[in-house]
Amino acid sequence: MSAPLAPLVAAWKKSRYSAPGRIVVPESLRAFFLAGAFENASGHVVAVVPSDAEADNLADDLALFIDEPLLLPAWETLPFEMVSPATATMGRRAEVRHALAGSDPRIVVSSVRSFTQRPSASSVSPVTFSVGDEVNLDEMVDELIALGYERTHQIEVRGEFAVRGGVIDLFPAQADSPARVELWGDEVDSVRELSVASQRSGTDIRVLEAFPAREFRPDASVRGEAERLLVDASWASRTWERLAQGQTFEGMESWMGWLSQPGSLLDDVAVSSVVLFDPVASEQRSAELIEEEADLAAALAPTWGSGAPEAGHHPEFYQPLKRVLTAADVLESPSLPSGPEDAVLRIRGFDPGGGDASSIAKAVGALHDSGLHVVLAMEGGHAADRAARILSEEGIDLPRRQVIPEPMSAVIAQPINHGFISSDLGVALL
Template sequence: MERGGEIDLGDLVRTLVASGYARTDRVEARGELAIRGGIVDIYPADAESPVRIELWGDEIDSMRTFAVSTQRATGEIDEVTVYPAREMILDHGVEDAANRLRMLEPWASSTWDRFAEGMAFPGMESWSPWFAEERTALDEATEATVVVFDPVRCEARAAELSAEEDDLAAALAPTWGTGAPAAGDHPALYLALAPDDAAIMAPPQAAGPGDVGFEMRGLDATPGDPESVAHAITRWRTRNVSIIVAMDGEAAANRVARVLAEHGVALDPTEAADGDRPIVLPAGIHRGFRVAGVRDRRRR
């Protein structure tokens, strides 16, 4: 949504509720929604701050972030992207699949009934493998080169999650009833990390000529000291190093860009890195980000 755009309030509320947002009188936590006349308060599931949208008819007149504690506005924004507040959306596809599962897997008919009726319930995400293909985030990245940092730890953690699921299935299998799959025969909730050639494995240190290594170390600056950080960035720029400052959320990215600009470092807030100028991304390292123009040398 963006300032100046038009939305239908009823459609917006229905979409947000279907996406897992809970209506409340006062927004205080992620995944909550409040309506007061032509004012819509939303706390996006991945946002640093909630957003207040003021409507003039169907037009978005203003958009502001606000503080949970005081409910007062903290800054104006031009647009906001609101992602679902839960992993599983109860759409018509899920309802149709649940109706088919009623016949194919009658041992869980009471659960399929809830899905078919569009009822959200605690723990429903654990049933998502029955409704989805066995695909991972790496499978979805068909138009990008994925870099997996510290692949050994990633693979070990993936194996741990799979083992935990197997243990839980073994404990619950006796309660599933007649006709239920044996433990281990059900669709897996966690899939093994088995990337194909589209992914680059990047261990902390290259073990051989075929490995891609990424050196990771601190910025050599005092945390919380903008002047120190600005000096460090300036030093790295003189070495022809591409600089990306990754922050959690648009508000944090804009704030860092503004503070560093006051200390002589110009950073462009953007959605993707192009490697040509220092930038600040509204996406934390732990969430990942897209670097435009960088190609896998193995594909050349």
């Protein structure tokens, strides 16, 4: 689906914003600013916000203005927790990291937690299926298992696959629904959506991608390092032995730091710039994560056994934000100016002067009459239809649209977390 408000961004007579630099961007304007200021970026742009909730909201709002923004989720688990992250989280992280390794510029939204997390060295490349592909079924089964997928009799959840004759049912780790791949001999004959409830196939899929179901896996490098640790770090010999044998098990990700070299999300990717929103809060959040990790290590180190590293001598899971940022040009974007020299994108609030429908409609009409493109972003089709009808009854013509074809005022059935009114941009998004 095309971004419904993309023409508003294209019409913005924007300045050329570049990193390194600094510009004040109010929180409600972040999505529009990202979409407009970096539409012609030469490489990937990563937007970093302090919290996971802010990242979710920003990615949702960004989808109004650009096609397919990417959200890099953080692991839900704590360092040393001995619990594996959700399969969907690991699959979606692999999908985003794979996109960052590509040449097609993308905008990625990340929280400080996901941005500073130590990445796995395991490959993030997917298995792909499309009609006409040649497939060796035995090799494909081995490849899916190597990517962390579990073979079952009937798929139900992400990270599972089933094989019956020449039919492969697969629930990709990053996907919202499973798919069925049918073979004719060694050739893919069809790729279609699959219903978990009915086990019936549906709409054709042009290309099916299945990203790794585990972000950290016991590949040859990990197995070799685990064999070395059996001698050099016998305090965890049971774990090293399982990894040296290529086993996967719950919580294995907690041992990643001992088995791979330190790295950063930005290593070996073509990121043209990082936009750091609310730099002060982001730095504070980074410090909090590192402190929480240190506290956990202090509490758990005595339980690791004789010869285990003391607290503070463990491989770090979260890196300091400043260290990660050294690999990219950074555009700092606080929400408030710190002095008169700061460049500022200004917005104002929406005050209808009353809570009744008539007052709101008149306030919307006043914005429209002032020359702004006014868009009401409503939750669902019924709410959008009702808003357009009420405005029409008040003599205000805001047509109902799924996607606006050009810069214009309209009512759409896709909500926004943070609206704004900006005379500088010529837009009121409510």
